[in-house]
Amino acid sequence: MSAPVKTPTPTRRRPKVSVEWHGTETRDRRVPAQRGSVTVPAQRKASAAAYAKRDERARRAVGGPRRKVAQVAHSGRAQFVLLIMALFTAGLVLTLWLSTAAAADSYTLQEARTAARDLTEQSERLHREVAALESAPALAQRATDLGMVPVQDPARLVVAPDGAVTVVGQPTAAVRKAPPAAPVTAPPAAAPAPAPADAQAPTAATDPAAQAAAPPATDPAAPATAAQSTDPAAQGADPAQAAGEAATQQQAQAEADRLAARNPAQPGGA
Amino acid sequence: MALLPPRARPGARPVGRARGPVRRPPTRLPASTAGMAARRFRVGRIVLCLLLLASAMQLVLIQTVRSGDLTASAAKQRTTRITIAAERGAILDRNGNRLAFSTEARALVTNPRLIAANRKEQAPAYKAEMAQAVAAATGGDPNALKALLDADRGYVVLTTSADPDVARALRERFPEIAEEQREARQYPAGTLAANVIGAASWSADDRKLVGRVGLESSDDGALAGTDGYQVVDTAEGSDTVIPGSTRAQEPAVPGSDVELTLDSDLQYVVQQKLQDYVAKTGARGGSAVVLDVRTGEVRAMANGTTFDPRQLGTADPATLGNAAVSSPFEPGSVNKVVTMAGALEYGLAKPDDVLQVPGSIDVADRTVHDAWNHGVDNYTLTGVLAKSSNVGTIMTAEKLGADRFSEMLARFGIGQRTNVGLPGESAGSVPARQSWSGSTFGNLPIGQGLSMTVLQMAGMYQAVANDGVRIPPRIVAATIGPDGSRTAEPAPEPVRVVSPQTAAQLRTMLTAVTQKGTGGNTGTGVAAQVPGYQVAGKTGTAQQVDPNCGCYASSTYWITFAGMMPAQDPRFVMGIMLDAPGGGTSAAPLFHEVASYLGQQERIPVGEPAPVQTLVVP
Numbered sequence: 001m002s003a004p005v006k007t008p009t010p011t012r013r014r015p016k017v018s019v020e021w022h023g024t025e026t027r028d029r030r031v032p033a034q035r036g037s038v039t040v041p042a043q044r045k046a047s048a049a050a051y052a053k054r055d056e057r058a059r060r061a062v063g064g065p066r067r068k069v070a071q072v073a074h075s076g077r078a079q080f081v082l083l084i085m086a087l088f089t090a091g092l093v094l095t096l097w098l099s100t101a102a103a104a105d106s107y108t109l110q111e112a113r114t115a116a117r118d119l120t121e122q123s124e125r126l127h128r129e130v131a132a133l134e135s136a137p138a139l140a141q142r143a144t145d146l147g148m149v150p151v152q153d154p155a156r157l158v159v160a161p162d163g164a165v166t167v168v169g170q171p172t173a174a175v176r177k178a179p180p181a182a183p184v185t186a187p188p189a190a191a192p193a194p195a196p197a198d199a200q201a202p203t204a205a206t207d208p209a210a211q212a213a214a215p216p217a218t219d220p221a222a223p224a225t226a227a228q229s230t231d232p233a234a235q236g237a238d239p240a241q242a243a244g245e246a247a248t249q250q251q252a253q254a255e256a257d258r259l260a261a262r263n264p265a266q267p268g269g270a
Numbered sequence: 271m272a273l274l275p276p277r278a279r280p281g282a283r284p285v286g287r288a289r290g291p292v293r294r295p296p297t298r299l300p301a302s303t304a305g306m307a308a309r310r311f312r313v314g315r316i317v318l319c320l321l322l323l324a325s326a327m328q329l330v331l332i333q334t335v336r337s338g339d340l341t342a343s344a345a346k347q348r349t350t351r352i353t354i355a356a357e358r359g360a361i362l363d364r365n366g367n368r369l370a371f372s373t374e375a376r377a378l379v380t381n382p383r384l385i386a387a388n389r390k391e392q393a394p395a396y397k398a399e400m401a402q403a404v405a406a407a408t409g410g411d412p413n414a415l416k417a418l419l420d421a422d423r424g425y426v427v428l429t430t431s432a433d434p435d436v437a438r439a440l441r442e443r444f445p446e447i448a449e450e451q452r453e454a455r456q457y458p459a460g461t462l463a464a465n466v467i468g469a470a471s472w473s474a475d476d477r478k479l480v481g482r483v484g485l486e487s488s489d490d491g492a493l494a495g496t497d498g499y500q501v502v503d504t505a506e507g508s509d510t511v512i513p514g515s516t517r518a519q520e521p522a523v524p525g526s527d528v529e530l531t532l533d534s535d536l537q538y539v540v541q542q543k544l545q546d547y548v549a550k551t552g553a554r555g556g557s558a559v560v561l562d563v564r565t566g567e568v569r570a571m572a573n574g575t576t577f578d579p580r581q582l583g584t585a586d587p588a589t590l591g592n593a594a595v596s597s598p599f600e601p602g603s604v605n606k607v608v609t610m611a612g613a614l615e616y617g618l619a620k621p622d623d624v625l626q627v628p629g630s631i632d633v634a635d636r637t638v639h640d641a642w643n644h645g646v647d648n649y650t651l652t653g654v655l656a657k658s659s660n661v662g663t664i665m666t667a668e669k670l671g672a673d674r675f676s677e678m679l680a681r682f683g684i685g686q687r688t689n690v691g692l693p694g695e696s697a698g699s700v701p702a703r704q705s706w707s708g709s710t711f712g713n714l715p716i717g718q719g720l721s722m723t724v725l726q727m728a729g730m731y732q733a734v735a736n737d738g739v740r741i742p743p744r745i746v747a748a749t750i751g752p753d754g755s756r757t758a759e760p761a762p763e764p765v766r767v768v769s770p771q772t773a774a775q776l777r778t779m780l781t782a783v784t785q786k787g788t789g790g791n792t793g794t795g796v797a798a799q800v801p802g803y804q805v806a807g808k809t810g811t812a813q814q815v816d817p818n819c820g821c822y823a824s825s826t827y828w829i830t831f832a833g834m835m836p837a838q839d840p841r842f843v844m845g846i847m848l849d850a851p852g853g854g855t856s857a858a859p860l861f862h863e864v865a866s867y868l869g870q871q872e873r874i875p876v877g878e879p880a881p882v883q884t885l886v887v888p
């Protein structure tokens with residue numbers, strides 16, 4: 001701004017003013033006076049008028065009704081300001097809403113994480129319990145607790161193509177032996193005493209119902225089935241009863257499929 | 271500034287002047303004061319400059335020369351390497367039942383000294399309450415916990431395996447309790463197959479589970495996985511990670527699952543029956559192995575004594591091993607099958623050839639007797655095997671010759687590790703062929719003077735059962751990677767031992783061992799019979815070496831049985847060894863019990879009873 005003061009040459013100042021008009025489209029003719037930054041001396045009125053005419057021509061050359069343009073420009077600015085305000089407001093509301101939502105979500109997330117953690121822990125615990133309960137020793141123990149008795153040598157019914165049924169094996173009642181030792185870490189102190197070889201007339205063998213009722217305190221009934229391998233002739237004294245028991249035997253076998261079996265008496269001899 | 275001399279006050283001037291005229295002219299006084307002030311300014315400026323210079327130098331020193339060191343040590347203070355623990359893989363049986371797996375757990379620790387200091391006179395009551403609560407939640411002993419808390423120590427571990435939620439509840443109730451992350455190893459089946467699986471326990475040094483015994487130890491590499499890590503900045507003195515400060519991270523790779531060929535149910539039955547039988551016969555120990563005939567897979571492997579992997583710390587070290595693969599023994603008559611296989615394979619004898627067997631035979635400087643006294647009897651070759659005649663076997667072995675016998679032993683896998691996949695496996699021992707003395711050949715055919723494990727013994731009979739093809743046994747079926755991909759173990763190379771015809775003849779001959787006939791036609795293993803099935807097998811009794819005299823003891827034996835069922839189309843082979851049981855014991859009844867169970871569990875069809883074979887010819 002200091003340059004025009006030092007050299008106030010009109011020829012250098014005018015073009016600048018006219019150039020400004022194109023850009024701002026001010027509606028007043030007396031553009032220089034309106035701008036106020038340039039003072040036109042009185043003796044130069046003629047040249048000023050000439051400039052004004054030239055400006056007018058230039059304005060015409062650009063075209064369009066001047067008043068309408070001005071109005072559009074005015075309302076356009078207001079709209080623009082309104083738009084910016086609306087945008088600001090919307091942005092502010094959005095920011096507030098987002099931060100509130102984020103805070104709320106962080107609580108939800110926290111809760112969900114806690115729930116997921118609790119469920120994971122619960123699932124792990126349940127898996128562990130299931131694994132423990134479905135393990136072979138636990139199943140055997142529970143079956144024994146239910147009164148189930150593992151069968152040693154089941155008799156089987158073989159149906160021939162012609163419908164004839166053959167009994168394979170000697171049907172004998174499964175008897176309950178002394179509670180099976182839980183898996184041991186050392187040899188059990190007291191082993192079942194070997195029974196004498198001629199001890200196969202146990203009362204339990206004649207009464208299958210009794211076998212589940214009371215576990216024998218000692219082990220007198222144990223050799224009933226075991227003895228058959230050493231002395232088949234001595235057992236199964238009553239063939240009729242044996243046939244009747246065959247079905248029971250089969251059922252018991254199925255039930256006690258996974259159970260630990262009892263020990264037969266020790267037959268001796270190699 | 272405080273060090274500068276105090277300025278003369280204006281009011282003091284007249285006094286100074288009143289005294290001063292003697293020494294100084296009155297006109298010089300103002301000039302002297304101005305000079306002093308100027309000097310002070312100069313000195314002050316110099317001091318300030320020096321200080322500034324020193325600061326600048328220090329700045330330059332810190333910012334440039336020592337910058338590297340200081341940055342590094344600052345980073346070291348902040349940077350923390352956090353290890354991400356990899357979960358240990360599980361051990362499964364052939365049906366996918368989990369025999370060992372890991373769960374997340376917490377160790378609870380506290381500082382009794384701090385409690386005593388903070389709670390003062392309420393401390394004893396508070397500690398008692400804490401002991402009660404911890405015991406109730408974790409199943410510990412309240413008195414032991416109370417004793418721990420009463421000790422004057424700075425760090426006690428209350429429990430090592432609390433569930434995370436239990437630990438959290440306790441920590442919220444007692445702020446003095448701190449948690450430490452642990453991984454607990456679960457053995458839901460307890461002692462089931464414990465000698466095979468082994469045990470893993472927490473290692474305080476490695477901060478992870480480490481296999482100590484058995485497969486847990488030998489397969490530790492596959493089971494353990496690879497720990498991950500995360501290099502982050504943490505706030506000083508705490509574990510709080512500064513967000514966005516992660517420099518490097520590597521996720522943990524969980525360990526692989528190991529799937530075994532064991533069948534939990536069968537394993538339970540075999541283990542239970544063997545342990546009962548060992549206890550009943552008063553044996554020192556025993557081992558039993560069940561193999562799948564067609565694949566050589568180990569279906570069950572049990573020992574007379576076992577341990578509970580859940581209480582590894584209190585277990586007797588003697589029970590931790592797996593005698594079925596690590597303890598060789600002399601097999602006794604079970605080994606006679608080698609001689610018979612050789613004789614049949616090379617066409618030197620047929621099962622119904624009749625041998626005139628005397629009561630004893632001289633081999634080099636030794637005389638070998640039969641187990642019972644008899645004169646010259648006419649035994650068929652089947653009879654020699656079924657009645658377990660030492661003399662008849664040595665006569666046959668002499669026909670076979672030492673070289674072919676030695677080769678046959680090797681083909682049966684005796685003296686070689688099976689590489690079953692278990693740690694501490696023994697190869698057994700067979701004297702080298704060149705070191706055989708004259709009497710060696712009188713011992714080996716009857717199963718003395720060489721040793722094998724129960725697994726090797728079962729493997730011999732597996733070859734006979736599998737039409738002469740021996741498949742080295744395997745116990746690890748596959749490893750299942752963390753992504754679920756199943757990698758089967760490479761199949762072992764089968765070994766042709768004898769021809770299918772020889773194997774079939776041998777099976778028939780072995781069936782005679784369990785036959786009950788008349789007129790001396792009864793075999794030695796009648797007790798192994800299973801109603802409805804043909805059972806082929808062989809009993810064995812071997813004298814143990816008395817460590818006192820280095821000779822064969824006359825009262826302690828290894829009692830063995832190896833057999834297969836059903837003999838017509840074998841499905842399973844079982845080897846049993848009892849270590850020094852009471853007199854007159856046979857392992858055949860134990861075979862009977864397990865075989866009967868196998869028939870039921872595997873639904874093996876019943877068949878015709880085996881025809882009675884002629885063992886003794888009048």
